[in-house]
Amino acid sequence: xxxxSEEEIYALSQRADGSRHEHFAECEQCAAEFDQTxxxxxxxxxxxxxxxPGPGYGDRVFAAIRSSLPVYGEVKPKQPKRSWWAWWRTxxxxxxxxxxxxxxxxxxxxxxxxVFEQRRGGTGMETAKGNGAxxxxxxxxxxxxxxxxxxxxxxxxxLDHAGHLTRLDRGPLEREASDLLEDNRLYRxxxxxxxxxxxxxxxxxxGRVLVEVAHDxxxxxxxxxxxxxxxxxxxxxxxxxxxxxxxQDSKETKL
Amino acid sequence: xxxxxRECVEAVLAGDRDAYRHLVVRHSASVFKTACxxxxxxxxxxxxxxxxxxxxxxxxxxxxxxxxxxxxxxRIGVNCSIDLLRKRKRQGAMRVADHEEYxxxxxxxxxxxxxxxxxxxSGELEWKRRxxxxxxxxxxxxxxxxxxxxxxxxxxxxxLLEISADSAKQAVFRAVQKLRRELEPLRVKQ
Numbered sequence: 001x002x003x004x005s006e007e008e009i010y011a012l013s014q015r016a017d018g019s020r021h022e023h024f025a026e027c028e029q030c031a032a033e034f035d036q037t038x039x040x041x042x043x044x045x046x047x048x049x050x051x052x053p054g055p056g057y058g059d060r061v062f063a064a065i066r067s068s069l070p071v072y073g074e075v076k077p078k079q080p081k082r083s084w085w086a087w088w089r090t091x092x093x094x095x096x097x098x099x100x101x102x103x104x105x106x107x108x109x110x111x112x113x114x115v116f117e118q119r120r121g122g123t124g125m126e127t128a129k130g131n132g133a134x135x136x137x138x139x140x141x142x143x144x145x146x147x148x149x150x151x152x153x154x155x156x157x158x159l160d161h162a163g164h165l166t167r168l169d170r171g172p173l174e175r176e177a178s179d180l181l182e183d184n185r186l187y188r189x190x191x192x193x194x195x196x197x198x199x200x201x202x203x204x205x206x207g208r209v210l211v212e213v214a215h216d217x218x219x220x221x222x223x224x225x226x227x228x229x230x231x232x233x234x235x236x237x238x239x240x241x242x243x244x245x246x247x248q249d250s251k252e253t254k255l
Numbered sequence: 256x257x258x259x260x261r262e263c264v265e266a267v268l269a270g271d272r273d274a275y276r277h278l279v280v281r282h283s284a285s286v287f288k289t290a291c292x293x294x295x296x297x298x299x300x301x302x303x304x305x306x307x308x309x310x311x312x313x314x315x316x317x318x319x320x321x322x323x324x325x326x327x328x329x330r331i332g333v334n335c336s337i338d339l340l341r342k343r344k345r346q347g348a349m350r351v352a353d354h355e356e357y358x359x360x361x362x363x364x365x366x367x368x369x370x371x372x373x374x375x376x377s378g379e380l381e382w383k384r385r386x387x388x389x390x391x392x393x394x395x396x397x398x399x400x401x402x403x404x405x406x407x408x409x410x411x412x413x414x415l416l417e418i419s420a421d422s423a424k425q426a427v428f429r430a431v432q433k434l435r436r437e438l439e440p441l442r443v444k445q
Contacts, residue, residue: 073270
């Protein structure tokens with residue numbers, strides 16, 4: 001006897017009317033399988049008849065999950081994309097740019113000034129040096145040298161007109177000569193370096209007189225005083241000094 | 256006036272989170288029953304229901320307002336149930352009853368001519384059935400439960416499990432075969 005397949009038995013077991021196939025009357029094995037399958041499905045259907053979760057179940061479920069639910073309406077609207085200019089304006093960029101522009105202008109002005117000065121003949125120091133080399137010392141040099149020459153002239157005049165001096169009389173002259181001596185050395189060196197031979201020569205001879213007066217008081221005493229004055233040729237030196245001072249004055253006026 | 260499912264979904268999307276409560280109250284019982292049938296116990300079903308409605312809320316932007324929310328959430332519930340079954344299987348928690356423990360057992364108390372109601376009276380038999388269900392694969396178990404507990408057609412099962420109707424039919428049949436063999440020692444002696 002040919003048995004029904006399991007699939008056929010399963011299909012027969014699902015008949016809604018619950019009728020048995022005629023084969024089962026003849027085949028005990030297939031009938032047993034059929035009954036077993038029917039019983040399984042009946043058990044399953046019975047197990048499916050479950051009670052609901054009871055009243056208030058939905059509320060309990062919602063309460064349990066509520067805190068995990070995001071609120072969709074709270075999503076912030078997307079901000080329109082800001083242009084770089086708007087960002088620049090609101091973030092203090094303009095102030096920064098202004099400050100940077102000022103710095104650039106300042107630097108440019110400084111640079112332009114330097115270039116202008118260089119084209120005009122170098123820096124202030126170089127100008128003074130260049131003028132000195134050309135025999136044209138600047139106004140400060142003129143004033144200082146002129147003052148030195150004036151003081152020296154006054155000292156020489158006092159020496160020229162002084163007779164025999166006592167120890168007390170010659171004290172101020174010695175101190176003045178000593179003061180002038182140091183300045184004179186500096187001006188002489190400067191005049192020699194700036195190629196002004198006339199001034200350098202005068203200051204050289206003036207220096208020797210000042211040394212004599214400051215360190216050898218005997219030149220101002222007794223007969224030796226007259227002799228010393230002749231040796232120093234104070235009159236000639238005074239004349240030269242005045243000529244040179246006049247020349248300095250005229251140069252200063254031109255400047 | 257009762258608010259419709261569609262209005263609830265729209266309210267939720269507009270920022271009214273509590274509008275979702277109406278949907279949960281309305282559909283949680285049916286999801287619970289299906290989950291209970293698939294998982295076999297109320298505790299797991301409860302977990303499935305919460306996971307289902309949480310997942311539904313998070314995916315509610317994908318819900319098409321023309322569709323039926325009940326069907327949509329039911330499908331999510333089935334997927335959540337399958338996920339839980341997989342999880343339980345990994346954890347080994349499905350071994351409610353050991354096969355060997357009942358393998359040698361032959362229940363003689365049940366008469367062959369007994370009505371289905373009498374069969375159900377046997378707690379042992381029901382226990383055996385549940386244990387056998389636990390040894391099915393997730394797809395077999397889901398397909399069988401949907402077919403014979405939720406009365407879904409093969410097409411609906413295929414759609415829910417994202418398989419073809421033929422595959423769904425095969426899955427249900429394999430489940431029946433396995434269950435029948437598992438329950439064979441319980442064959443009522445004539």
